[in-house]
Amino acid sequence: xxxANISKQLExxxxxxxxxSGDDSxxxxxxxxxxxxxxxxxxxxxGQVGDSIVIGxxxxxxxxxxxxxxxxxxxxxxxxxxxxxxxxxxxxxxxxVGNTVPLRAVADMPVGYLWSTGxxxxxxxxxxxxxxxxxxxxxxxxxxxxxxMVSVHSAPTVGIVGPNTA
Numbered sequence: 488x489x490x491a492n493i494s495k496q497l498e499x500x501x502x503x504x505x506x507x508s509g510d511d512s513x514x515x516x517x518x519x520x521x522x523x524x525x526x527x528x529x530x531x532x533x534g535q536v537g538d539s540i541v542i543g544x545x546x547x548x549x550x551x552x553x554x555x556x557x558x559x560x561x562x563x564x565x566x567x568x569x570x571x572x573x574x575x576x577x578x579x580x581x582x583x584v585g586n587t588v589p590l591r592a593v594a595d596m597p598v599g600y601l602w603s604t605g606x607x608x609x610x611x612x613x614x615x616x617x618x619x620x621x622x623x624x625x626x627x628x629x630x631x632x633x634x635x636m637v638s639v640h641s642a643p644t645v646g647i648v649g650p651n652t653a
Contacts, residue, residue, distance in 0.1 A: 504560070504561070504562040505523050505524065505525050505529070505550055505551075505552060505560050505561065505562040506523070506524040506525070506562070507521055507522065507523055507524075507548075507550060507562055507563075507564045508521070508522045508524065509521035509522060509564065509566070510566070511564075511565070511566060511567065512545075512566060512567040512568070512569060512627065513545075513566070513567075513568060513569070514568075514569050514570075514571055514627070514628070514629035514630075515568065515569065515570050515571045515629065516571060517543075518541050518542060518543045519541070519542050519566055520539055520540075520541050521539060521540050521541075521542060521548055521550075521564060521566070522538060522539040523538050523539070523550045523552070523562075524538075525552060525560070526552070526554065526555070527552070528552045528553055529550050529551070529552050530550070530551050530552070531548060531549070531550050532547070532548055532549040532550070532563070533548070542566060543568075544568060545566050545567045545568030546565070546566065547563055547564070547565050547566075548563060548564050548565075548566065549561060549562065549563040549564075550562055550563070569625065569627040569628075569629050570596070570625075570629065571625075571629045571630070571631045572594045572595055572596045572597060572623045572624070572625045572629065572630070572631050573594065573595045573631065574592060574593065574594040574595075574597075574621065574623040574631050574632065574633045575592075575593055575633050576590050576591070576592060576593070576619065576621060576633050576634070576635040577590070577591045577592075577593050578590035578591060578635065578637075579637075580635065580636060580637055580638065581637075581638050581639075581640060582614070582637070582638075582639055582640070583639070583640055583641070583642050584639055584640070584641055584642060585614075585642075586614065586639075587612045587613065587614040588612070588613060588614075588637070589610050589611070589612050589613075590610065590611050590612075590613055590619055590621075590635060590637070591609060591610045592609050592610070592621040592623060592633070594623040594631075596625045596626070597609070597623045597624075597625070598623075598624055598625055598626050599623070599624040600621055600622070600623055600624075601621065601622045601624075602619065602620070602621045603617075603618075603619055603620045603621070604619070613637055614639070615637075615639055616637060616638050616639045617636075617637060618634055618635070618636050618637075619634065619635050619636075619637060620632055620633065620634040620635075621633055621634075
């Protein structure tokens with residue numbers, strides 16, 4: 488019986504993941520720039536090639552690259568996309584001189600309010616002609632605004648016309 492010994496020296500390397508920079512979350516209507524850092528030749532999980540991608544949807548994004556020894560390197564990053572609050576201003580648009588009316592910010596996920604008057608309450612009282620606006624911010628930092636025009640009118644003048652029967 489014949490036996491042969493073959494030996495080969497293998498080098499095992501520990502590779503660090505590909506660093507990916509970019510925000511971890513963003514609001515509806517915005518986008519995030521993800522950038523892979525390294526020697527290049529990057530392919531992203533959405534099929535794009537290059538060191539960066541702009542994303543408009545939340546989810547997991549992976550990037551892969553071959554290093555100089557043809558070892559496959561990869562990393563991934565999770566990005567959350569948050570809804571923007573829906574907001575409108577409830578209240579009358581017309582009032583008479585000398586009156587005050589409340590305007591109320593109505594929102595589906597409010598945390599903070601900022602009116603054009605500087606108030607941070609959900610309701611303001613107004614008595615002058617102006618465009619009033621409010622910005623509502625959610626717990627995730629997403630914001631949306633709404634405006635309402637309020638007009639102040641003089642009281643009508645009433646006169647009596649007809650024969651004087653006194």
